[in-house]
Structures are given as structure tokens and as C-alpha cells.
Amino acid sequence: MKAVEKTNVMRLLEQKKVPYAHYTYESEGAISGVEVAALLQQNPAQVFKTLVTTGRSGAHYVFVIPVGAGLELKKAAKAVGEKSLEMLKQKDLLPLTGYVHGGCSPIGMKKAFRTTIDTTAQNFDSIIFSGGRIGLQVQVSLADLARLVRFQLADITTDLIHN
Numbered sequence: 001m002k003a004v005e006k007t008n009v010m011r012l013l014e015q016k017k018v019p020y021a022h023y024t025y026e027s028e029g030a031i032s033g034v035e036v037a038a039l040l041q042q043n044p045a046q047v048f049k050t051l052v053t054t055g056r057s058g059a060h061y062v063f064v065i066p067v068g069a070g071l072e073l074k075k076a077a078k079a080v081g082e083k084s085l086e087m088l089k090q091k092d093l094l095p096l097t098g099y100v101h102g103g104c105s106p107i108g109m110k111k112a113f114r115t116t117i118d119t120t121a122q123n124f125d126s127i128i129f130s131g132g133r134i135g136l137q138v139q140v141s142l143a144d145l146a147r148l149v150r151f152q153l154a155d156i157t158t159d160l161i162h163n
Contacts, residue, residue, distance in 0.1 A: 004022060004024055004136065007105075007108075007131050007132035007133055007136060008098075008107075008108040008132055009105045009107045009108050009130075009131045009132035009138060010022065010131060010132070010138065012107055012108050012148055013107070013138065013140065013148070016147050016148055018140060018144045018145075018147055018148065019140075019141075019144065020138050020139060020140045020144070021126075021138070021139040022131055022136060022137065022138050022139070023040045023042075023128070023136070023137045023138075023139070024135055024136055024137075025039040025040060025135055025137075026039075026135065027039075027102075027134055027135050029102065029134065030100075030101050030102025030103075030134055031102065032067070033047055033048075033049040033066075033067025033068070034067050034068050036067065036137065037067055037068075037128075040128070040137060042128055044066065044067050044068045045066050045068065045120065045123070045124075046066075046124045046126075046127055046128055047066065047067045047127075047128045047129070047137070048064045048065060048066055048067065048117070048118075048121065048127050048128065048129045049064070049065060049066075049067050049104075049129070049130075050062060050063075050064050050099075050104040050105055050106050050129060050130060051063045051064075051065065051071050051087065051104075052087075052088040052093060052096065052097060052104065052113070053071075053073075053076065053085040053086060053087055053088060054085065054086055054087075054088055055077065055080065055082035055083075055084070055085050056082055056083045056084045056085075057082060059082070059114070060088065060096065060113050061076070061080050061082070061085065061113060061114050061115075061116065062106055062109070062113045062114070062115040062116070063076055063115075063116050063117075063118075063156055064106050064115065064116070064117040064118065064121070064127075064129060064151070065117075065118045065156060065157045066118060066120055066157065068159075069118065069120075069157035069158065069159055070157065070158045070159075071087075071156060071157065071158070072156055072157055072158040073085050073086070075154070075155060075156045075157075075158075076116065076154075076156045079116050079152070079154035079156055080114055080116060096109075096110065096111075097109040097110055098110045099130075099132065099133075100133070100134065102130075102134045103130050103132060103133040103134040103135075103136075104130055105129060105130040105131060105132045105138075106129065106145070106149050106151070107132070107138075107145075107148050107149055108132060112149075112150070114150075115149055115150065115151040115152075116151060116152050116153070116154050116156055117142070117151050117152075117153055117154075118153070118154070118155065118156050118157050119153045119154060119155050120157070121142055121153065122142065122153065125141060126139050126140055126141040126142075126144075127139070127140065127141075127142065127145075
């Protein structure tokens with residue numbers, strides 16, 4: 001097995017002595033989180049995606065939700081005390097966070113943004129999310145994630161997977 005090139009996410013986890021697992025997958029570009037979960041043979045409810053929004057105030061917020069769910073903007077705005085939120089434009093993601101679409105992680109952004117994780121994360125001993133680049137996921141417990149990222153838990157999703 002070839003060695004995985006360390007990302008800032010992995011370096012930060014190791015610096016804080018946070019135990020984590022990592023998973024890699026082959027991808028030519030960004031694919032849906034549900035596809036990532038399938039490639040990794042993981043429960044999509046335990047695999048989370050990182051979304052960045054802009055509030056009416058101009059502030060930016062990070063939301064971490066299950067890959068099969070959608071961000072309920074009204075619930076999310078209420079959770080952070082904003083009147084309304086909109087998704088950050090994809091072209092603004094890299095300059096703002098340092099991450100590309102499909103490789104955005106709540107750990108190691110250029111700035112610390114207010115972060116909210118969906119309450120369903122509490123259903124698992126650990127959650128899986130981007131390790132800072134496309135093709136790499138990390139698995140960390142919420143207690144350990146709290147050592148690197150200040151976050152709150154809130155009900156912020158709308159179910160997409162009920163066809």
C-alpha cells in the first residue's frame with residue numbers, strides 16, 4: 001500500500017495527538033458524498049460533508065451534515081442567529097477556506113469560522129469527513145474533533161434520501 005501524502009488536516013490531528021483513521025478513494029474530481037460513502041463502504045449517515053455559507057450580516061458559517069442530507073437554510077440561520085443564509089459560491093471557497101469543492105474539511109480552514117454540526121453526529125462514536133483534499137476522508141470522534149474545532153450541535157438538515 002502506498003503512503004498517503006499528509007494534508008494539513010492530518011498534520012493538525014497529529015499535532016494535537018488526536019487519534020483518527022483515514023480512508024482514501026480514487027476520484028478524478030469532486031463526487032457526491034453518497035458516492036464517497038459507497039466507495040468507502042461506509043454508512044452514509046456517518047459520512048459528513050462540510051458546507052460554507054454567508055449570512056445576511058456578511059459573516060461566514062460552516063455546517064457539517066450527513067452526505068445524504070441537505071442543509072435546511074432556515075434552521076441553519078436560526079442556529080447561528082442570522083436572519084438568512086446562502087451557500088457560498090463555489091469560486092469563493094478556495095480563497096476563503098483554502099479548500100477546493102469536494103475536499104473541504106472543518107479542520108484547518110484559513111480562518112476559524114463558527115461551525116455547527118448536525119445533531120445526528122451524536123448517533124455515532126465517530127464521524128467521517130474530508131481530510132482536506134478530494135480522495136481522502138478522516139474519521140474522528142466528536143470529543144476529539146472538539147480539541148481542534150469549536151462547534152455547536154443543532155438540527156440543521158432536511159432529509160434528501162427518502163425516495
